[in-house]
Amino acid sequence: MTVHRPHAILLDLDGTLIDTLDEFEHALADMLAGLGLPGPDRTHIAHTIGKGSEHLIRSVLTRALEQDGRASDEAAVQALYAPAMEGYLRAYEAQQHQLARLYPGVREGLQCLHRKGYPMAVVTNKPTRLAEPLLSATGLDAYIAFLYGGDSFARRKPDPLPLRKACERLQVAPAQALMIGDSANDAAAARAAGCPVVLMRYGFNHGQPVEQVPADGYFDSIAEIATQLPPRSA
Numbered sequence: 313m314t315v316h317r318p319h320a321i322l323l324d325l326d327g328t329l330i331d332t333l334d335e336f337e338h339a340l341a342d343m344l345a346g347l348g349l350p351g352p353d354r355t356h357i358a359h360t361i362g363k364g365s366e367h368l369i370r371s372v373l374t375r376a377l378e379q380d381g382r383a384s385d386e387a388a389v390q391a392l393y394a395p396a397m398e399g400y401l402r403a404y405e406a407q408q409h410q411l412a413r414l415y416p417g418v419r420e421g422l423q424c425l426h427r428k429g430y431p432m433a434v435v436t437n438k439p440t441r442l443a444e445p446l447l448s449a450t451g452l453d454a455y456i457a458f459l460y461g462g463d464s465f466a467r468r469k470p471d472p473l474p475l476r477k478a479c480e481r482l483q484v485a486p487a488q489a490l491m492i493g494d495s496a497n498d499a500a501a502a503r504a505a506g507c508p509v510v511l512m513r514y515g516f517n518h519g520q521p522v523e524q525v526p527a528d529g530y531f532d533s534i535a536e537i538a539t540q541l542p543p544r545s546a
């Protein structure tokens with residue numbers, strides 16, 4: 313790996329640690345049914361995950377209104393936005409994460425990094441109220457010092473602010489942290505923060521091949537990254 317000896321690790325959530333496509337699909341289907349709109353498209357969801365819930369809800373509403381032959385301009389979407397977001401959050405929370413699946417190598421990888429002494433934080437665009445219970449339900453919270461969600465600060469990824477805040481709290485300079493993500497959004501945030509970044513090949517990346525995104529490395533498993541890193545030096 314081209315990234316040597318980080319002092320801390322920042323982790324993306326959806327598409328990096330956890331395959332949440334099923335739970336996104338289920339919650340969105342529930343939300344759309346509640347509004348009397350046609351169901352979501354799985355591929356469209358997979359390509360839209362990663363930019364936060366506001367973006368996802370607006371994009372899914374636009375598509376559903378179009379499919380229903382209704383006006384789908386900004387005003388039409390805005391008129392449904394508040395009840396849609398409320399229905400979505402309620403449906404997402406009600407699932408209690410039974411549909412969430414860890415990607416292979418995630419648990420072992422985080423265990424290994426933890427054993428090697430790396431402090432770790434999750435920096436996701438998912439709302440904190442959905443992200444924190446997801447981390448606990450999967451047991452990954454045991455390895456994570458804290459989580460910042462898409463609503464933790466005034467700006468979210470691709471803005472560097474959440475990564476900078478996480479580095480501050482971990483007491484490392486951004487250049488000494490390693491961001492592990494799955495998307496161009498993660499890479500852009502990391503680059504702007506001055507933080508090395510590696511990307512997982514199995515994630516969502518807005519539907520694009522991840523190796524087209526400039527990064528310091530591409531991996532198939534977090535366990536593989538963990539094996540390659542030496543024990544954290546003081």
Ligand SMILES: O=C(O)COP(=O)(O)O
Nearest residue numbers: 326362363364436437438
């Ligand atoms: O868009 C989301 O809700 C999740 O995005 P993440 O990839 O930053 O976890």
Ligand SMILES: [Mg+2]
Nearest residue numbers: 324326327494
């Ligand atoms: Mg992601």
